[in-house]
Each structure stands twice: as structure tokens, then as C-alpha cells.
Amino acid sequence: MDSGRKKQFRFSEQDDMKMLREVISRNPFKDRGKWLEISLALPMSVDARRVRERTVLLMEQRRKANSSSLKKSGVDEVYGEKEILLDEILDLANDEEEKKKDDKSKAIKEEVLCKDIRKRALDNLTPSKSDENLKKMPKKSTSVMSFLKEKAELERQSKEDELALRREQFNLEKERFEIEKQERLQKLEMEKQQSKLMFELFSKCLNK
Numbered sequence: 001m002d003s004g005r006k007k008q009f010r011f012s013e014q015d016d017m018k019m020l021r022e023v024i025s026r027n028p029f030k031d032r033g034k035w036l037e038i039s040l041a042l043p044m045s046v047d048a049r050r051v052r053e054r055t056v057l058l059m060e061q062r063r064k065a066n067s068s069s070l071k072k073s074g075v076d077e078v079y080g081e082k083e084i085l086l087d088e089i090l091d092l093a094n095d096e097e098e099k100k101k102d103d104k105s106k107a108i109k110e111e112v113l114c115k116d117i118r119k120r121a122l123d124n125l126t127p128s129k130s131d132e133n134l135k136k137m138p139k140k141s142t143s144v145m146s147f148l149k150e151k152a153e154l155e156r157q158s159k160e161d162e163l164a165l166r167r168e169q170f171n172l173e174k175e176r177f178e179i180e181k182q183e184r185l186q187k188l189e190m191e192k193q194q195s196k197l198m199f200e201l202f203s204k205c206l207n208k
Helices: 013-026 034-041 048-071 081-125 129-136 139-207
Strands: none
Touching (some): 013 034, 013 048, 013 081, 034 048, 048 081
8 A cells, every 4th residue: 555645635524614614605606716715715735626526515415415304294304504504505506507597598698689680780781792793893894784785775665666667567558458358349349230231231132
């Protein structure tokens, strides 16, 4: 056995009481750096890690004792100063845990809200792709676009004029067709009358 090995400090009941009082006084659950202050304030030679581990162990034992006492009805619990200190420490730890959860939830909500605000701001401020393309387009390209636009407008107007001309031609053709139709009908009627007259004359000649 190595006689030079440092022997681990064993807490007595009085050591536990001193440590628990310091824990309540400094509340290391709010500031982890307080564990070091507690270890330095104690009269025994222990580091911050040992103090924290001992405190956590006593807290777990107290939680189990509280849970066990709730299950047993009609049993008087031994309730001394140590139990009072541990219950107070448990309350401190629970309060800080709840506060951390609330702070985390609040931070998440604020982050989501900030992202939403930034997104809305960017949506309102960011120009559309068409606007960006127009801004980025050089003057020469802008002139070409204007020329193409004017050309397209002229072509559209030309097509409309051509369509109007075709409609006019169609109407003229229709009128001409009607006139020719009437002329043909009149010609047929005249030929019919002439044939009738010729037949009548021929009949008279035969009867003489």
C-alpha cells in the first residue's frame, strides 16, 4: 500500500453543518464560482469539487428521505437543523433550475421573435429580382431594352392595322359578292323574260 497517497477527507456531522450553512449563504447554484469560495471559507482542507460532490450527495439523500416520508403515513420524521438546511438548499437549487428554464424559454422566444422581425424587415427592404436586374443592367443594355420594347409596340400596332385592313377587305369582298349576286339574278330574270317572249312570239306565228 502506498503510504504517500493523500488520504481523502471524510466529512463529520459538524463539517456538513458548516458546509451547508456556507452553501445557503453563497448560493453556488446561481453562480458556480461560489463553490470555490465555499471551499476556501471552510476550516477543513477540501477543494471546490469535493464540496460540490458532498453537497449533491446530501441533497440526494434528503430527496429520498422526503419521498419516503411522503409514502409513510403516521410516521413522525426526525427534523433537525441539518434537515432544515438541506430543505432550504433544495429549494434554492429548484428555484435556480426553474429560473434557468424560464430564461432559456424566454431567450428562445426572443430569438424567434428577432428572426421574424429581421425576416420581415429584409422582405420589406430587399428589392425584387426584377428591380435588382434593372439596377445592375448597364446603360447600353437599358437602351437595347427600350429599343426592343418600342419595336415590339410598333409590331403590335402594325399587326392591329393589318387586321383592320383585312376586315375592311373582307367587308368589301362581301359587298362585291352581294352586288354580283344581284346582277346574276337580274340577268337570269331578264333571260327568263326574253325566253318567255320568244316562246309567245313563236306560238303566235304557228297559230297564223
